Amino acid sequence: MSIGLTVGADGWVSAARALPSPNFEARPDGAAPTLIVIHNISLPPGEFGGSAIADLFLNRLDCDAHPYYDAHLRGLRVSSHFVIRRDGVLEQFVSCNERAWHAGLSNFFGRERCNDFSIGVELEGSDDTAFEVPQYETLAALVKALVARYPIDALVGHSDIAPGRKTDPGPHFDWQRFAQDAALPARYFPYRHG
Numbered sequence: 001m002s003i004g005l006t007v008g009a010d011g012w013v014s015a016a017r018a019l020p021s022p023n024f025e026a027r028p029d030g031a032a033p034t035l036i037v038i039h040n041i042s043l044p045p046g047e048f049g050g051s052a053i054a055d056l057f058l059n060r061l062d063c064d065a066h067p068y069y070d071a072h073l074r075g076l077r078v079s080s081h082f083v084i085r086r087d088g089v090l091e092q093f094v095s096c097n098e099r100a101w102h103a104g105l106s107n108f109f110g111r112e113r114c115n116d117f118s119i120g121v122e123l124e125g126s127d128d129t130a131f132e133v134p135q136y137e138t139l140a141a142l143v144k145a146l147v148a149r150y151p152i153d154a155l156v157g158h159s160d161i162a163p164g165r166k167t168d169p170g171p172h173f174d175w176q177r178f179a180q181d182a183a184l185p186a187r188y189f190p191y192r193h194g
């Protein structure tokens with residue numbers, strides 16, 4: 001299946017389910033994003049479905065509902081531009097023109113504060129589960145649309161820019177397949193070799 005997506009001048013993908021998060025700020029100097037960061041997330045960890053990821057990004061997660069939330073997520077203010085659910089449904093929380101809070105402490109070949117110049121895409125998943133075909137399809141369509149709109153020159157995993165602290169998107173994310181699906185040459189993938 002081939003999906004066509006477009007990013008508007010306002011930084012929103014019209015075909016995405018819009019769930020505007022208050023967790024964002026302006027990019028420094030209004031600079032356009034040049035980096036895409038791929039993540040995985042599931043809440044509770046390893047469980048799919050439900051609304052907990054969106055609730056977290058919308059500051060409405062009930063942290064009494066699960067011990068993991070209580071221990072790790074209370075008071076956290078985070079967001080990502082996009083979440084791709086297990087069935088391929090695309091959710092958007094922050095305009096791509098704004099700075100979302102997904103990467104944390106990070107370093108891209110000497111450039112810190114990767115949130116300043118990146119777009120965050122969360123795949124609903126975990127480090128020990130294969131991702132679903134519809135997720136790859138939506139991701140490829142999304143990345144094509146982002147590359148068409150912004151001067152993107154690199155795609156990385158969260159673990160590439162926060163090594164030792166982050167492990168996502170994990171060993172099950174198939175970079176080769178993704179590069180093929182998105183029709184992007186190897187120069188877009190500075191951390192992938194061979």
Ligand SMILES: [Zn+2]
Nearest residue numbers: 039040158168
């Ligand atoms: Zn991450």
